[in-house]
Amino acid sequence: QVQLVESGGGLVQAGGSLRLSCAASGRTFSSYAMGWFRQAPGKEREFVAAISWSGAGTHYIDSVKGRFTISRDNAKNTVLLQMNSLKPEDTAVYYCNAKIGLRWYEYWGQGTQVTVSS
Numbered sequence: 001q002v003q004l005v006e007s008g009g010g011l012v013q014a015g016g017s018l019r020l021s022c023a024a025s026g027r028t029f030s031s032y033a034m035g036w037f038r039q040a041p042g043k044e045r046e047f048v049a050a051i052s053w054s055g056a057g058t059h060y061i062d063s064v065k066g067r068f069t070i071s072r073d074n075a076k077n078t079v080l081l082q083m084n085s086l087k088p089e090d091t092a093v094y095y096c097n098a099k100i101g102l103r104w105y106e107y108w109g110q111g112t113q114v115t116v117s118s
Contacts, residue, residue, distance in 0.1 A: 004108070
């Protein structure tokens, strides 16, 4: 089964940068599209960005477009989220997930906390 472990979060001032990492288990990692989600306190989890199995296609929500970059290294079974020009509204717990077939994996990792101060 798939196991997802996020890391790289922390406290940063507005305008700063962080790079999040996601380590995924499984020898078929390269077959999955991967995505990042986030959940702020008291709010529902929301989709942030995704990358195709090959890495050729990416998609971002409008609020992070131009600031965040998703990438993957299939040889290392990792997915990255480079976050630049961070804003206080980016504060949330960030999770990665794998899209298996047409659905996102039903189990979530522990997430990594991102806090942006002003």
